[in-house]
Amino acid sequence: MNTTTAATIALTATCGECEVRAAALAQQLNLPLVDNDELHSYELILFVTPERLELGETIHKAPKPIYVDFLGGSVGHRHRFGGGRGQPIAKAVGLKGGANPCVIDATAGLGRDAFLLASLGCHVTLIERSPIVAALLRDGLERAADDASVSEVIERMNLVEGDAAEVIRSLDEDNIPDVIYLDPMFPCRDKSALVKKEMRLFHHLIGPDQDSSALLEAALGKAKRRVVVKRPKSAAPLDGPKPSAEISSKTMRYDLYVTLTNKLSATQ
């Protein structure tokens, strides 16, 4: 499982007022807390800034650090001007008419897909197993919860830190979601600038998710209505049963596994 990183990583405070927060987080994440002059001894750095938590690389010409942003950037833009319930991800999850399914996003990452689904009315439980990604996500959720323009959406999002396959297997009857959504990391073959900077950083931090088929199997055993797997358009489906249907966008494909009929026939 990819709960640990192969990269060397440390944490630093970027201002005097950030030091107490940085020390607490360093202890929580079990990371060295370092000064500015030690940063280059590590490959990745978590920066505690006055505004937020950021993750950056120390290589020469490193791109700007990444952070979770539900207010501005592409996520905020998609929230304000996005395609609503007609967009492929909404169709994939089954947002027909007024339906607001309860969704588990079992591969939360930076929370963009989860935020989109919550902004369309779903209640979303986000599960993330990388403690560092979960810390970035918690920081973004806390900041957005204080902003009146998105606080209602954030109330529909609940973060759970841990391995999703284990969390899903342990769900009791009262907490079965309608939909389980998966967007695992796929092997990164393209080293060019075309690979988005956060993808590169994610690959540096956690590498590809090599146990996605086991996660799919756990999800298929629990989801009330369907499991949705987001894949690059040209990638094969995950190992396991064949998808029941697929919905494509320009660059991505959503493989759908309808589970409702399985559950009905199992109880008849």
Ligand SMILES: C[S@@+](CC[C@H](N)C(=O)[O-])C[C@H]1O[C@@H](n2cnc3c(N)ncnc32)[C@H](O)[C@@H]1O
């Ligand atoms: C490609 S990213 C997801 C991006 C996300 N959909 C978004 O919109 O920001 C995949 C994430 O899933 C997490 N992940 C993969 N397998 C997991 C598992 N079994 N349990 C919990 N998290 C998992 C990885 O740590 C990584 O952060």
